[in-house]
Amino acid sequence: MKLRFLFFVFFSQSLIAQKVPLKLWYNKPAEYFEEALVVGNGNQGATIFGGTKTDKIFLNDITLWSGEPVNPYMNKDAYKAFPAVKEALQNENYRAADSLIRQIQGKYSESFAPLGTMYIDFGHENPSNYYRELSLDDAISKVNYKAGKTIISKEYFYSHPDKAFIIKFKSSVPGQLNFTIRFDSQLKHSVKSENDLLHFAGRAPIKADPNYVNNKIDPVVFADNRGTRFSGNIFIKKQTGKTVKTENSIGVQNGTEAILMVCMATSFNGFDKDPEKDGKNEQAIVSQRLSRIKNTPYLVLKDKHAADYKKYFDRVKLDLKPDLSVNLPTDERLRRYATGAEDKYLETLYFQYGRYLLISSSRTEGVPANLQGLWNPHMRPPWSSNYTMNINAEENYWLAENTNLSEMHQPFLSFVENLEKTGRISAKTFYNANGWVCHHNSDIWGMTNPVGDFGKGDPVWANWSMGATWASTHLWEHYIYTKDVDFLKNKAYPLMKGAAEFCLDMLIKDKKNQFITAVGTSPENVYITDKGYKGATLYGATADLAMIRELFIDLIEATNVLGGDYDFKNKLEEVLANMHPYQVGKKGNLQEWYYDWEDAEPKHRHQSHLYGMYPGNHISMAETPGLAAAAKTSLEIKGDETTGWSKGWRINLWARLWDGNRSYKMYRELLKYVEPDGVKVSYQRGGGTYPNLFDAHPPFQIDGNFGGAAAVAEMLVQSTFDKIYLLPALPDAWKSGSVKGLRARGGFEIDLEWENGQLKSARVKGKPGGETELVYKGKSKTIKVANGGVATW
Structure with missing residues (x-):
């Protein structure tokens, strides 16, 4: 193929011809949470079941958690036990180390709380022509059905500009709209009707233990005048009909059209402020929000919402040339796909759904998307719906930069x-x-201690200490995509340096005079020593060293950008040069442990020792092919069957190995249909996708959605600080297609078109631009693109 390189601004709009509506749709109401459709404005969200007799809607606010600001001095003498753990490991006494390290534990995290549930009673028992959808194009959900001779239509959206959940009900026959609104909550709460609105208020518990803790008494504790408060108003704006109400309900009789405006707020005022004593005035906030919009026409609210959402969502277009003759409900599509059917529309939908979910759940300063994004119906949700820092919280943000949603990364970076x-x-x-x-x-309170309830936690998960190391690399990632030097200088670098200072204090010299971590674990995995002991605590874990390497490499690059701090840079370079190197085991795999020990679970869901290949960048096919080959062997040993979030990670790893067909195979498996949790099934449920496209760990964890979406972008574009790889892992199944708007490191935006598996055209826009090297199938070209400038290949 002859490669031509030209500079010009014009670019044919025929590259992207995506006109197909992107939507999830169904021909029946949701019965289970995993069938319901979700909307959100990045701070609050709703889970819509679309019922006809009763329309059930779960409500959430991402700042409503159990607990209060954490006491960071909860185990102030724990450090005294650390030397004994180090000594036990130096003496190869792993059993003692596993026992002693339990003294270095603190409290469990708090739990994300369900705010409450709206019940809207319509009483339509046996409707016909039922239709329910969620449009990803404008972030609006709709329900339509026929009740007798009347068509009932409903629209739902959660507005970011107006901070309100808006619902419109309409009857095709005048005077046939009748409904009653109720509110309930698992939290301490009160409800009362006032004029044309229903008011609710309450507070979260001061403690909600994780669901895996078998408390005999009081796993959830409420206290008067403590904890985070919440408040909300449901306002009815009708054209015709009569407002009806009881003490704790409100509704409409004989109406034709009604607009519901739901405004909510909490007293949360920051991770370090008491939400009771120093909290925001949530009731005043609710009143202000409602007063600003109650007289605004519905179409104005709708247009503002759509415009705000589309300025982010429309940045990326993906066209895999789907077969448009197939038009099935989304759950039926998933079932059909599970039989091996081709469905490029579903594959595109899942990718864009991940972007939709991030926009909808990550727009709150200092409060990132949690394990369930922001949609949670449980008082004690799985794993507290917290921030699991050994992969899951970070995986939520793998798609932020490369799928052109950098603004949605900010909640995590500020966290x-x-x-x-x-x-x-x-x-x-x-x-x-x-x-x-x-x-x-x-959790929301910025808790950083080892968990485990002061000694009860298994070190295999409780005592991993690399959360700051991993999270800090996101700061550098944001910089190399945006090249925001002010951010790097004033925010990223000090935080990254602080994380590195801790790592330096954790490093010791081994018998070979090489740097290793004195104490560590490999997240949630268990080794078997040559003497048969199964344990978690060890020195020199590969995952520890991989994350430290990545952070140190990033910091050295940061000092090159900023200039200065040369003594610290020299220290990092010295340690890197003398760090214990990666080891290839007897099976040809990348060793997970300091020694070539066996894994207690060879197919374990975590693959943290492969961090250097993904999400890190210091192991690669281009620069370290030997280590990449060993990483590949490790993945082959692990196999492809794993949990939902782990599938998302492995798809990205296979993409980094430039094996598009293996990535695609696992992408298909990520989309394996999984029945809702409430359905009793006789077969084993592995990781996959629920009817509403939520990731099935199982249960639901949103990280698989985000990891899977990131992997699609990774198959099409990969980048380092100075190189962009075009179609590095294009699967055979995606023979022809186009993508517009993906981002690349170095400050670039990429549009691609391919045909018969070959790159047809590429467009690189400077955002802000600079110099980079384009690479495609072994050929390369250096380009220099100014901010706003365009280069094509």
């Missing part, structure tokens, strides 16, 4: 700022170390 403040105290009190640390779990 890291919160973690640093408590993390410095945790570093001192648990290790007597400098810098800052974060462990396995965190």
Whole structure:
């Protein structure tokens, strides 16, 4: 193929011809949470069942959690136990190390709380022509059905500009709209009707233990005048009909059209402020929000919402040339796909659904999307719906930069700022170390201690200490996509340096005079020593060293950008040069442990020792082919059957190995149909996708959605600080297609078109631009593109 390189601004609009509506749709109401459709404005969300007798809607606010600001001094003498753990490992006494390290634990995280449930009673028992959808193009959900001779239509959207959940009901026959609204909550709450609105208020518990803790008494504790408060108003704006109400319900009789405006708020005022004593005035916020919109026409609210959403969502278009003759409900599409049928529309839909979910759940400063995004119906949700820092919280943000949603990365990046403040105290009190640390779990209160209820937690998950190391690499990622030097200088670099200072204090020299971590674990995995002991605690875990390498490499690059801090740079370079190198085991795999030990679970869901290949960048096909080959062998040993979030990770890893067909195989498996949790099934349910396209761990965890979406972009474009690889892992199944708007490191935006498996055209826009090298099938070309400038290949 002859490659031609030209500079010009014009680019044919025929590259992207995506006119097919992107929507999830169904021909019946949802019965289970995993069938319902979700909307959100990045701070609050609703889960819509679309019922006809009763329309059930779960409501959530991402700032409504159990608990109060964490006491970072909860185990202030824990550091005294650390030398004994180090000594046990130096003596190869792994059993003692596993026992002693339990003294270096603190409390569990708090739990994300369900705000409440709206019940809208219509009483339509046996409707016909039922239709329910969620449009990804404008973030609007709709329900239509026929009740007798009347068509009932409903529209739902959650507005970011107006901070309100808006619903419109309409009857095709005048005077036939009748409904009653009720509210209930699992939290302490009150409900009362006032004029044309229903008011509710309450508070979250001060403690909600994780669902896996078998408490005999009081796993959930409420207290008067403590905890986060919430408040909300449901306002009815009708054209005709009569408002009817009881003490705790409100509704409409004989109406034709009605608009519901739902405004909510909490007293949460920051991770370090008491939400009761120093909280926001949530009732005043609700009243202000409602007063601003109650007289605004519905179409104005709708247009503002759509315009705000589309300015993010429309940045990326993907066209895989789907077969448009297939038009099936989404759940039927999934079932059909599971039989092996081709469905490029479904594959595109899943990718764009991940982007939709991130826009809808990640627009709150300092409060990122959690394990369930922001949609949670449980008082004690799975794994507390918290921030699991050993993969899941970070996986939520793998798609933020490369799928052109950098603004949605900000909640996580600002959350890291919160973690640093408590993390410095945790570093001192648990290790007597400098810098800052974060462990396995965190929550809205910026908790950074090792979890485990002060010694009850298994070290295999409770005592992992690389959360700050991993999270800090996101700061550098944001910089290399945006090249925002002010962000790097004033926010990213100090936080990254603090995380690195902790790592330096955790490093010791081994018998070969190489740097290793003195104490560590490999997330949630268990080794078997040559003497048969099964344990978690060890020195020199590959995952620890991989994350430290990546952070140190990033920091060295950051000092090159910023200039100065040369003594610290020299220290990092010295340690990197003398760090214990990766080892290839007897099976040809990349070793997970310092020694070539066996895994207790060879097919374990975590693959943290492959971090350097993805999400890290220091192992690659181009630069370290030997290590890449060993990583590939590790993946082959693990196999492809795993949990939903782990599938998302492995798809990205196979993409980095430039094996598009293996990536695609696992992408198909990520889309394996899984019945809702409430359905009793006789077969084993592995990771996959629920009817509403939620990721099935199982149960639901949103990280698989985000990881899977990131992997689609990774198959089409990969990049380093100075190179962009075009179609590096294009699967045979995606023979022809186009994509517009993906981002690349170095500050670029990429449009591609391919045909018969070959690159047809590429367009590179400077955002802000600079110099990079385009690489395609072994051929390369260096380009220099100014901010706003365009190059084509």
